[in-house]
Amino acid sequence: MPEPTLFEISKANRRGVRYPEPDVPEADFPQDFLREELPLPEISEHEVIRHFTNISQYNHGVDIGFYPLGSCTMKYNPKVNEDVARLPGFAFIHPLQPPETVQGALGLMYELQEWLGEISGFTDVGLQPAAGAHGELTGVLIIRAYHRDRGDEKRTKMLIPDSAHGTNPATSAMSGMEVVELPSDERGNVDLEALKSECDDTLAGIMITNPNTLGLFDENIVEACRLVHEAGGLVYGDGANMNALLGKCKPAQTGIDVMHFNLHKTFSTPHGGGGPGSGPVGVVPELADFLPSPVVVRTEEGDEDNPPFYDFHTPEKTIGRVKAFHGHFGMFVRAFTYMITLGKEGLRDVAESAVLNANYLRALIKDSYNIPFDRICMHEFVAQGEWEDAPDIRALDVSKRMMDFGFHPPTNYFPLIVHEALMIEPTETETKETLDEVAQVMKRIAKEAREEPEKLKTAPHNTPFGRLDEVKAAKDLVLTTSLPEDYGED
């Protein structure tokens, strides 16, 4: 049963919160500026709680069940992280307070920069970007600024493998770059011959996701980086898939020059129904001066009697700020708590368990689903939701049917280079029992695809909502609702 909207449950003169009477004399309002109508709903606190609790029941989340959304790293979100982010010493500090009143916050940001640097091999880290795509924008602008600073203004060509996330080409275009797509070779790596043919003096760089979106570690990464560097370009690393590499491989050592982290993927900060994310950027020493401002520095080392002192610093050739203030601090607190809880061996265990889980599930279902590029994968793999003897069935149908068993589907139709892709990332926090059950269900669905295709075509059956009409939504374009016209008249 759909839940009425806030506007439908509104009743004139109800409210959910009151404020104290003014304890100062009342001032005259500027009459010319007062609004006449404020058509917001009026609801009691209890009704507000019930409304949102009821609609929350229509969501699937990591806390509810398996959520193998490839490339999104839907791992468990530890509860202690939520507690610490809400400590008054973190939640109730203003971004423009004098540094001497926020040494705890600045120290935490400094330590986070250091931890991210050690994990990735980058010497400098800027925390400001708000999300992965925002980190990409930051990184590409840094590459652009680097070339221009050297007077090398003709370098505007950005190479992007055909397996890349859509954000990569969109970011490059937004940064004034010309996008050139690179094919993948038969093992799913960057095609080195194609890369070589693009290496000239207009090359600004390449954007590489490694492990790539097929879940494969690019076997050509070191050579690809070498070729790009030799041609005078720089390498951008999309860190979306860093979960597979913690404690196992430092991207900077493979030749990447600048990379964003997704604190909401790799470092367990919650995805929040679409945000907030956090996309810090790591760079090699040559690019440190271009980081977005500000970064946190330790200006006094401290000794036995005095604590160190931390302050903000504007890098000399900074690309500028990419948002207001210092970044998603609430996410820094969560990610930092996660890191120190795990420590060095815990971080490595994350990568090992994530890769183990992906390979285990791949092994369990590979007789039922076609798996292109069938080799040892990293933290995720791509299967195909199509069978020759089930001509009407598409990946989408498999996905919708998975919901009937309480699972979130994998990522659909991505990467674009695999037909009917199902991109599966179990993450390290899932048990063997869950993976066994998922494999059972997926095999059953593969069988149903041939024997009872209607069951897939009409799925889901056991969810509160069935398939929604996306064509109608785009055609009618109802994007808002409002109070009824006769509101408050009865």
Next chain:
Amino acid sequence: MYTPHTDADREAMLETIGVEAVDDLFQCLPDKELPDLALPEGITEMEALAELQYISSVNETTQELTSFLGAGAYNHYIPSAVDSLLRRGEFYTAYTPYQPEISQGTLQSIFEYQSLIAALTGMDISNASHYDGATAVAEAVNMALNRFRGRRLKFVLSPRLHPQARETVHTYMKGSDVEIVGEDLDPEGDPEELISLIDEDTALVYVQYPDFFGQIYDYTELGEAAHDQGAMFGVHVNPIALGLLKPPSAFDADIVTGEGQPLGVPLSFGGPYLGIFATKKEFVRKMAGRLAGETVDDRGQRGYVLTLNTREQHIRRERATSNICTNQGLIMLASTIFLSLLGKEGLRELAALNYHKAHYAAEQINTIPGYLASPGKTFFNEFVVHCPRPAAEVNEILLQYDILGGYDLSESYPGMENALLMAVTEMIGRSEIEFMLDILAEETNA
């Protein structure tokens, strides 16, 4: 413990995969054995909590200090119901609602948020939010640039548009040939001075309401001047002020952006916040960001989906309107719950309370010799104080008495060394205002 495998699990799994050891799964890495990270050993939850409690205790909070700091982030009361709902795992452990059948909670809340923002701003439509107010302004600039397909390259920004929003615009526009003007006009001049800068090459004229100095202007004439030249008109707002003030649609704004943090979001040292973005229906296909639309399911039930996805990066790649991938999700939800709780009367009451407190403080500051607070200006909950000495010194003295004085305007406006930007919200009591006044009168006026 977040990873669940026992030794027996691991062995069984490796056997199924057909390898002997976990390390066999990593043979593709260039460095077969990375040395241990130079990081500490892990600790227990108990120890981590204690450590973070210690780190947080080093900070001095707006609960311990009396804070007159605003400048784009405001200390407001957050009703308990907001966080109680945000902590539901169904909301915060979900991702972008790609699969609408099992994401109706998130999708309906986006649809309701869009509706509330449209009602509040007086605009036709709102997207599902951007990262913060500053990036929302940058996306507005990007939208205007795309709308005119690069044929209009001039952007007129008011000097009293938030300085960090303007800086963000400059960063976002690094790869374009745009010309940004207006920022170096006299920051204390009239907004009408922007009119002379508007011409047929102008894509967008942008102001703030209340502006960065807290002041309220009638932008009708400025909006007309922009439209006369065929340019778009953008207004950046403080959403709480709209509980009292007429919406920017009254000035015929084409784009309304705002920093949504005052709507139930903790200060949290600057983020995560919320970028409000609303516009006219005719621009819906030019707008970046996620959008939820109403539809029906195959059982005839009303429901919601993400719609107009063809504008977005995962479909259009390098031809997308923006690289934006998600919205502010949970922060957007916080503001939706906050607005539902306050409703029409609550928001009006909150805005009025802020207005009265700020005006009382400003009036009283004007009785202190040497001090002048926004003389003759109409303002909301924030105002400029001209001090008899550098604002930095005044702040230093106030801090000795546990008062965060305000934003030193010379940090963004060279030449305004003696000017302080002070905000007064409902969180500050009369006695705290009077204590601040005493310190100003007795300790800073030497």
